[in-house]
Amino acid sequence: MREIWLVASLEFDFSMPFVFGVSGLALVFAAGLVLWILRQDAGTQRMREISDAIQTGAEAYLNRQYRTISVIAIAFAIILALVIRDPTNSWLGVQTAGGFLLGAVCSNLAGYVAMYISVRSNVRTASAVLSGLDRALKIAFRGGMVFGLAVVSMSLVGISALYLLFGDPRLSVGFGFGASFAALFAQLGGGIYTKAADMSADLVGKVEAGIPEDDPRNPAVVADLVGDNVGDIAGRGADLFESITGENIGAMILGYGLVVGLGFSNSWIVFPVVVRGFGLIAAIVGMFFVYARKNSDPFMALTRGLVVTAVIAAAAFYFLTDYMLNSPSMFYAALVGIVAAVLVAFITNYYTSYTKRSVQEVARAAESGPAPGIATGLSVGMESSGLFILVIGGAILISYGLGGGVQALAGHGTPAQVQMGIYATAIATMGMLSVTPMILAMDGFGPITDNAGGIVEMSGIPEEARAISDKMDAAGNTTKALTKGYGVASAALSAFLLFSAFLEVAALKGVDLAKPEVFVGGFVGAMLIFVFSALAVRAVGRTSAEMIKEVRRQFHEIPGLIQGSAKPDYSKCIDISTKSALKNMIAPSLLIVIAPVVVGLVLGSEAVGALLMIGTVAGVLVALFMNNAGAALDNAKKFIEAGNLGGKGSAAHAAAVIGDTLGDPLKDTAGPSLHVVVKLLNTITLSMAPLFILYALLG
């Protein structure tokens, strides 16, 4: 390892200073955006009251959640420090545990920053809709951009610092594990919180009491708005922090394999972080292209920003692959990743947009009743996996062929060609992920506008302003569906590179499914996905059942509530969501953390490899199913509400509302948590590989 360190020092070539410099710059820029947002008008007295309630609820929840996660993470770090051993490196356990804690802290911090800015952007967005679309759009989008930049820069700084410290990216896997570990709890806890509140508010408020969405008389409405911030915002912030981190570390390990095995230059190790640095610059430039004229479509403004960012990122790949890697074919691999991202967006849109055939078929099926509507919605979710997997599978094979040549693709490549081919799949993933800060900003845009819409509704603001907030809300719904598709796509595409990194670290030649213990390991991997999803969905059901009782109680027992003369007790609902989310996030998360370790110790590294791969395949498919089924059911309802098939109040609408409520825990709790699960399976097996190897030697 010392040799590598020396090599790294000798070849020192400003890559690292660039990464630290550009990350610092992005953080300063993000801080500037925060100041800009805070300077915006914070709305009327009533708006500020509501916003304060949301802020208090979100902060209280996150504080409690992070306390819980910290306790579990510290316990895990101690175990890691004690059990991880390597005959050649007696510090490996401590290094892994230290990286683990740092990763967990950064992940929580990423979530906190995201929540901090979103609870401040929402009320300012709400206030800005009074003065027109452009300003409101900018506040909501820049709120998302703050944590887009913060998340990516924090990840880059953390990984690069560990790399400088250890000189071997394999020693940074603890950081990725910590990030995934904390992210799973955060995404699952937040997801349970937000959907339990949402379902309860809808079922009792809209269906039983017949009051509109976000009506201030609904006791669950503030919990619902808090939920957007702790689930969609803080949860997703933590999720994407760990995605970027895991993918970067995996790619650096593959680069390290090329350096050690084939004598390539160190540029192949640091390429992933350098190219991401350019991604930050691309996103900052792209941000200035997000603006709206009166009456223009906010979604077009966001798309414009994204296209500019993608073009700059592609240009950066063109120069960097030539300058750093001296390999133009790697540029084409990056393009493959970017094209795959665009195709995935089209596919997601095709299956979940209400202007398209699939969603309209769900709506028409709802005319026959809720069950046919739901059955059709579920089938749309399952069907959407077809084209999606073809695109991802094609991207893996094409980029592999670009890197390793046709011979590698035909299965006759030399070991060097195979290694180059696998590195090229990593480059394709980097291509897809090069626009991440922009995607994160779009992802944040959704819940911020959703919250702003809620504040507008609850403050009783003029109709005209509502038209603007509705327009932004519609754009936010579209971006939410697309960014979820992007999240699954990046998980699927990076699976292969992370798996290859695992083989590298675990010193495995392959994973042969023909061995019974490997096959059983794979079976267990897929099973974990199903059991985890079951527990996640059930947790939402249990929490909402409790809250539904409370909401019904308040409607019955508080005189004047339904007439609007008395106020509901919002804090009771917030309390139920908080306690239940914290309680229910633990068991499923621990299952995902512990099962691979048990399989590794009992059945060995190769079985864990199968668990990882087949778990990833199952996780991607179930996540696609849940995300897209949920989105199709949601938009089928919106299609009817837009006046089709009898519109609001028709039997079809009632059926579609039931379908939407069912889709909620699928698309916003279980689905997004599965993205994290897939990554966590990777980082945990990477971190634990030395343990499995050691145990196999002893046994």
Place this chain on the structure above:
Amino acid sequence: MREIWLVASLEFDFSMPFVFGVSGLALVFAAGLVLWILRQDAGTQRMREISDAIQTGAEAYLNRQYRTISVIAIAFAIILALVIRDPTNSWLGVQTAGGFLLGAVCSNLAGYVAMYISVRSNVRTASAVLSGLDRALKIAFRGGMVFGLAVVSMSLVGISALYLLFGDPRLSVGFGFGASFAALFAQLGGGIYTKAADMSADLVGKVEAGIPEDDPRNPAVVADLVGDNVGDIAGRGADLFESITGENIGAMILGYGLVVGLGFSNSWIVFPVVVRGFGLIAAIVGMFFVYARKNSDPFMALTRGLVVTAVIAAAAFYFLTDYMLNSPSMFYAALVGIVAAVLVAFITNYYTSYTKRSVQEVARAAESGPAPGIATGLSVGMESSGLFILVIGGAILISYGLGGGVQALAGHGTPAQVQMGIYATAIATMGMLSVTPMILAMDGFGPITDNAGGIVEMSGIPEEARAISDKMDAAGNTTKALTKGYGVASAALSAFLLFSAFLEVAALKGVDLAKPEVFVGGFVGAMLIFVFSALAVRAVGRTSAEMIKEVRRQFHEIPGLIQGSAKPDYSKCIDISTKSALKNMIAPSLLIVIAPVVVGLVLGSEAVGALLMIGTVAGVLVALFMNNAGAALDNAKKFIEAGNLGGKGSAAHAAAVIGDTLGDPLKDTAGPSLHVVVKLLNTITLSMAPLFILYALLG
């Protein structure tokens, strides 16, 4: 091959005469049962009218279905004859095509026999409930036993004849492929038919018009009863025919590997069919233990018969493993399979019986509304995979260890130990499947009693008789859930042996997921499962939407229908189901047949191996999810109808009815079809392996 043929002739040891003899005996016994059933009283005039309508509808449907399947099968056989080539055997294409056609014909015949006896047993069961439980139970059960015996004997005769003809079980794979091919169309077409009719009858009849189940005023009621016979009966008959056939051929191929590779005696090849011959005897003996005293539980009577059968089968294993294989550890492997079958029954019961926690939680969730009820039901289905996979995974590993020794289990076995270990997993599967004729009889018992209940209801028979038919119906529902669990368990357990047989035929050393083309092949395998399920569920939705319109039209346009003074036009609904089922079964089935061939030609044999394995894993999990979610939703409704949580007419009941309707296409169309898909993936890849090998040599 000629040498093997000689070896087979020299060692000729009465195994084959025994198999043919016992199969012939079982067929004669089944014919005797048919005569016994036909001698029973065929009920009142009204009963016979209804029964005739069911019979006519079922026969008309099956005739059209088999015509459609025949056309497609002949086209496929021609293609097989032309494309399958082997440098050392110029007749391979014709042999495969001939076996394929024979398998398809036998599969259709199995379905036809099952339907033939069930449409004659149902009315006699209905008539017998007037005279008490024992007779009704016996007619319904023996109706099931007829096709249990017929299906297993036909499979044994076909496989054994081909083995005698070719002397190499690898040449019989076409027979298995043909059986699976025809079974997929039959199960899917029948499944669409039955559930579209069931959903329509329930949604318009029970929910909208408020008339009871199986009410003669409901225009869809006859289509619903026909559906039980063409879906649950004929479809399942074809399904289990192909299961037994595929598993037998796979096990014989593994035995052949031991004979050729390690010089074992031919007994290892013919052991699977001999042991199954004893299974037939065990089932015939067990049948006589199925009887009921007044007021006894029909389910207990069925269980008694099953236990007797299992004990006799276990004794047969004890002697045969000693006599034929001279290997007592193989007996323990068989016991592992039998124990696994029992455990799976317990697990299925735990998750789907309404006396247990899970179903009651679904019912309680339905109190909050249909969406929470469905969400909980779906999560029960997903959760049920956990224990199930642990049992199956444990059974594979333990039997493998018993056959190959601890060293094989630890991954250090000699090639011979590994081969013995894999053969032992096949023996475990044989153990599990040794009670198949009994399970088939129990599986047939369900739809026959369901039909009998419908006939009783439609004929207006005294309350007292209904109590008996309700009791039998409840037992039938339990057996249906358990036999489905058994079906998935045998698919999961046999997956490993069939996969090993594929490696043997394709001359592959292993299936290494670390290769990108193999990983992508695996991804496609899992994706096929989701897309197939989507198409199956959608087909039910589309068919029922059409039928719902027709049922509503009849209620509106036929004066006096709802008052009972006019008759509905049953044939219109039958016609809609027939046409739509035939149309919609084709695309999903062809997808499953064509995709593995395309993957094999483009990505090679190893990628097909991954497609097969990961497709099997995904297929088993999705089937479990759908079967058990559907059963839990169904029984949650029954739990409420039994007077809990407000009983019939409560809001919880309305919610549970919606959940049940959603569960129907999952548990009775997509789920059971997936069992066939999993087996079909095996037999098609086995049959096509020579093509992939040849193509790889050319390319």
